[in-house]
Amino acid sequence: MRKIAFTLVLMLVFGSAFAQSSKDSVKSSTQSSEVVITQPEFKGGIEKMYEYITTNFQYPDEAKKRSVRGKLEVEFTVEKSGDITYVGILKGIDYSIDEEVLRLLKAMPRWTPATKNGEPVRYKVSMPITIRASRRQKSSQELNTNYEEL
Numbered sequence: 001m002r003k004i005a006f007t008l009v010l011m012l013v014f015g016s017a018f019a020q021s022s023k024d025s026v027k028s029s030t031q032s033s034e035v036v037i038t039q040p041e042f043k044g045g046i047e048k049m050y051e052y053i054t055t056n057f058q059y060p061d062e063a064k065k066r067s068v069r070g071k072l073e074v075e076f077t078v079e080k081s082g083d084i085t086y087v088g089i090l091k092g093i094d095y096s097i098d099e100e101v102l103r104l105l106k107a108m109p110r111w112t113p114a115t116k117n118g119e120p121v122r123y124k125v126s127m128p129i130t131i132r133a134s135r136r137q138k139s140s141q142e143l144n145t146n147y148e149e150l
């Protein structure tokens with residue numbers, strides 16, 4: 001029953017978290033040519049990113065004792081190589097949770113980089129992460145990602 005409830009929570013979060021698929025491309029016409037931009041993507045897609053976060057997030061003991069929950073705003077840059085750099089918290093909720101999220105983002109595996117007309121480009125990604133403590137003292141995360149070419 002717990003697995004079913006957890007799966008339903010993930011489906012609800014997953015269904016509403018991303019307004020746009022990471023494989024979507026943006027086309028913009030200029031006077032002489034068309035620019036095609038594809039967004040960066042966590043290798044394996046959104047499902048693998050959820051798996052990475054839920055598997056590796058360690059709810060800090062002191063935050064667990066206080067039942068800390070809330071929404072963080074994070075940002076990072078996906079380099080042309082797919083490496084994650086310039087990781088930061090735009091809006092934190094608790095020092096210990098903020099530090100855990102920073103640790104998690106810095107340790108993230110390489111992404112597939114964004115492209116502009118087929119060439120890799122740097123992209124800034126920002127996303128809110130909602131942390132909720134459940135009765136079993138585990139957490140679930142809700143992600144919504146915004147992409148911005150650098």
